[in-house]
Amino acid sequence: EVTPCPGVLSSEGPQNPPVLSGCAIIVRGQPRGGPPPERQINLSNIRAGNLARRAAASQPDSKDTPDEPWGFPAREFLRKKLIGKEVCFTVEYKTPQGREYGMVYLGKDTSGENIAESLVAEGLASRREGIRANNPEQSRLAELEEQARSAKKGMWSEGTGSHTVRDLKYSLENPRHFVDSLHQKPVNGEVAPCPCVPLSLCPHVFVSLCPPVSPCTPVPVSPCVSMYPGPCVPSVPVSPCPCVPNGNITELLLKEGFARCVDWSIAVYTRGADKLRAAERFAKERKLRIWRDYVAPTANLDQKDKQFVAKVMQVLNADAIVVKLNSGDYKTIHLSSIRPPRLEGDSAQDKNRKLRPLYDIPYMFEAREFLRKKLIGKKVNVSVDYIRPASSATDTVPAFSERTCATVSIGGINIAEALVSKGLATVLRYRQDDDQRSAHYDELLAAEARAIKNGKGLHSKKEVPIHRVADISGDTQKAKQFLPFLQRAGRSEAVVEYVFSGSRLKLFLPKETCLITFLLAGIECPRGARNAPGLAQEGEPFSEEATLFTKELVMQREVEVEVESMDKAGNFIGWLHIEGVNLSVALVEQALSRVHFTAERSPYCKALLAAQDAAKQRKEKVWSHYEETPVEEVVPVLEEKERTTNYKPVFVTEITDDLHFYVQDVETGAQLEKLMENMRAEVGAHPPVEGAFVPRRGDFCIAKFVDGEWYRARVEKVESGGKVHIFYIDYGNKETLPPTRLAPLPPAFSPRVLPPQATEYSFAFIQVPQDEEARADAVDSVVRDIQNTQCLLNVEHLGPGCPHVTLQFADSKSDVGLGLVKEGLVMVEPRKERQFQKVITEYLNAQEAAKSARLNLWRYGDFRADDADEFGYSR
Structure with missing residues (x-):
């Protein structure tokens, strides 16, 4: 077989090319336990032009030798015909120098194409001089040469053949x-x-x-x-x-x-x-x-440990995060093959002050913020690339514990690659034999090249961003200066930098560019362990659980804080909210904290006490040993006309702008769920034809909500432009949709089978403010408190449009309407019915308390007679 290219070095140096010239080739046998044997075969009885040779560097007097005419075409003819093909060859004679001459045939035997004859027939080789046609092979060559000469092929064509000589250049000027x-x-x-x-x-x-x-x-x-x-x-x-x-x-x-x-x-x-x-x-x-001796970097890991989904709980550095596994365990993950920003050089100023890496190292804060905003609280895909073993400290390198290095992606985006592409990290360089690197190392290098080309981040020639952050934690004098400003600001945006305990946090205020220590108001959290010099104190029960709960809820999250006061150590005290959740109330609800007596002065007292009462009843955690003080039973004296109370459990599904609300009966909730399940199964099996339904006012239909599911609805209005106003009969909310998102209601699921489950009610004993802003405040409060929650409902009396009822929270049994009066969000509706006088009196007392505290509607004192019409009330 003619070798295509050995591509290896023998002990004597590089082997020869497979086609040496127009009349010499290298043939290779079959390999047997090693490199295959090779032989050079020179074609007998013919001669082709020599190829060019470069002057030998070791011989100063030597010169470059050009191609002989038609030498290169002959070599190309052999290369194209023979490379990679099986041939059969015969050796006719051997020179004293060991050079072998013979005939080469294409194929497995001598019946194949004779290569020497083909060369001569194409005019690319000639018979050797002095060879006589005294045998059939030589006679055949002479005959073929004469035919090529007559046909003026190759070297027998007109001209000198100079056009076949290559103009070789062994070096380039540019x-x-x-x-x-x-x-x-x-x-x-x-x-x-x-x-x-x-x-x-x-x-x-x-x-x-x-x-x-x-x-x-x-x-x-x-x-x-x-x-x-x-x-x-x-x-x-x-x-x-x-x-x-x-x-x-x-x-x-x-x-x-x-x-x-x-x-x-x-x-x-x-x-x-x-x-x-x-x-x-x-x-x-x-x-x-x-x-052959390769060992994978993660060879000792199970598949479940190599790839998993986890929730990001904390960003430790620009290349390290803490994730929570499905098992509940926490694990530190380092991003593979990247290095976070670092301080270049040590100036005298850096040595004389305490270094704060997050703020003092250029682009470290930007890198941390990029990861925080992208990852905190979200689930990511983790693919472990390698485990970096623990290392001991040296003079120049600190000690490192074992590191799990992985590729972290979210939404198909490699976070390390995104970080590098923004110039917020650099790519590590490895030895060629170091296989402990990211599986996407090439993408990281390409991202770094783009960042360098575009001058991003660390590669920018612009002035390095400086973060002048004032840390006023524990500084009483600075805290006193900030206190009035923060109190007047109301709710301020903040980022939770660290959680010391369940109720003690460190916050970064972006607008004020300062760090503060923040204590949660209104609660008393279990104290954690203390290991200060000379003071070793064990933590109270459930202190670690409270700290963990706070960390999972707010660590490195964007929150809102209300500062009320400060303690003598310069720590600010107030309320912290995250996505509408009051952290103080959340800790009390989880039975991880008790309500402090100072909460009585706060607007969140009711929510705190309700949460604490519910936790006491469950007897969980801090209330696990709680026993209620027995109270002597008091037999009430019935009045002549008693108010009828028959509270039933309902689920509040919708609050309207005029403070009406829709509820579902809890007792029939299972029937509604079954009906919805069957209806959606039928619609899925027989999808409606889009546009086939022509809506008319009053028609029952099914409508596709924003979640992609079908719900029962009623057509309330059809606009001339085609838009359809619908009412979801089982939930009470309304929507305007195109007809393409509507379809006929299957008869098996009509209101005759199961009546509409959303029932409209109004609060009894209160007047809704006519002022838009005041009414919106009341509606917002009700939405926060009861929408999509289970309550207890009692019908008090009938009214125009819908029944008037009182609602109670399912856990605390406190009156929702009374709570609105206490907060000064609504006024009491005087009623003369004798059976309601007791509850009306309670409502009026709450209203007087709200007036005294100047809450909301009463913040400017009692109404004057000429103010009544402006605010929509009457004396």
């Missing part, structure tokens, strides 16, 4: 210009006998493979063509075209374990670096050849 010109399109080249030997490429410059390297391959730095300092001679490497029938040679070498990828060149490889990495990974997994 290599970069040549490289740039070759970037525009793939270039065809010829494979050399060894990667150390330059390849021939028209217009005859030297090229080699890229980008992987085998034991002696020079390495380029571009995806297809680029300059490189080769170990042999400077040359212009060219990637083999990936469109050839046998595939991309680069990938094949990697896949068979003959080569490894090179980081510094593959980063700019435009023909699919991921394919090269995949080919290398294929060889690694099968331990082929150079990877």
